[in-house]
Amino acid sequence: MNYDMNKDTQKIKNNEQHKLIDHLEGNAVIRINNVTKTFGDNHVLNGFNLVLYEGENLVVMGKSGSGKSVMIKCLVGLMAPDSGYIEVMGKEISTLDRQTLDKLRSDIGFLFQGSALYDSMTVRENLEFPMRRHRDKLGNVKDTTPLVLEALENVGLAHTMNLMPDELSGGMKRRVALARTLILKPKIILYDEPTSGLDPITAKEIIELMRSIQKKYGTSSLIITHDVDCARVISERMVLLVDGINYAEGTYSELSASTDPKVEAFFKK
Ligand SMILES: Nc1ncnc2c1ncn2[C@@H]1O[C@H](COP(=O)(O)OP(=O)(O)OP(=O)(O)O)[C@@H](O)[C@H]1O
Numbered sequence: 001m002n003y004d005m006n007k008d009t010q011k012i013k014n015n016e017q018h019k020l021i022d023h024l025e026g027n028a029v030i031r032i033n034n035v036t037k038t039f040g041d042n043h044v045l046n047g048f049n050l051v052l053y054e055g056e057n058l059v060v061m062g063k064s065g066s067g068k069s070v071m072i073k074c075l076v077g078l079m080a081p082d083s084g085y086i087e088v089m090g091k092e093i094s095t096l097d098r099q100t101l102d103k104l105r106s107d108i109g110f111l112f113q114g115s116a117l118y119d120s121m122t123v124r125e126n127l128e129f130p131m132r133r134h135r136d137k138l139g140n141v142k143d144t145t146p147l148v149l150e151a152l153e154n155v156g157l158a159h160t161m162n163l164m165p166d167e168l169s170g171g172m173k174r175r176v177a178l179a180r181t182l183i184l185k186p187k188i189i190l191y192d193e194p195t196s197g198l199d200p201i202t203a204k205e206i207i208e209l210m211r212s213i214q215k216k217y218g219t220s221s222l223i224i225t226h227d228v229d230c231a232r233v234i235s236e237r238m239v240l241l242v243d244g245i246n247y248a249e250g251t252y253s254e255l256s257a258s259t260d261p262k263v264e265a266f267f268k269k
């Protein structure tokens, strides 16, 4: 009797597990499946897999040159993988025509490694740039000021609207770049090394901003970093990119407790 009950309980558990997985899979906003990318004889990605679920903060860590930026470029269609497939919000990137890809990109905010502001444009013009490019998403906005101000207020820099990038500190530039990423109200934000080159205090401020943005807009975020502190604070789940594959996955506490030397290497200070 007892034995049967246990069996039933186990069955229920298995079913629930399945339901949970189905539920999660239903909400995947990004799927990278078995992607490879080679430059000459440099095999950068060797069958890389990743799923980003709606509303989560997923951190990808990998050492310098391991292919993190290549992966993110493949994700937004700036680079084509050699094989495998990439799906963003249910659409397979490689099958999209220019126009559909462009439309999809307006739902993906991309904070480039470094800040990549246009030096010859004011802060305001930098923020207006994506609005002009994706006019169909926002409609015909006559006065851009409220949107520019809202995006700048989100990063605490409304007063810099008419300044040139040269007049900003490194941390401020990063925040303006973040505001520019937010202006189209993306559903997914890809952060490529959001804290690199910043002092620890400014890095913390950027991390706090990323968290408050996720809370306010419910965005799903893929965060590429080698900053262990950033990963600890912001990640709900982590993927370690080693030798071109998703070598290990788990929460920060799971991975930081691992005794696998390749995983341990990430957490050694
Ligand atoms: N367009 C390209 N042509 C040839 N090789 C490239 C190209 N882009 C990247 N690579 C190579 O791919 C590898 C991975 O580069 P990638 O920029 O993805 O590294 P990363 O993990 O982002 O490193 P970092 O942490 O330093 O930013 C490197 O060996 C790089 O030289």
Ligand SMILES: [Mg+2]
Pocket (backbone or CB within 6 Å): 068, 069, 070, 113, 192
């Ligand atoms: Mg990179």
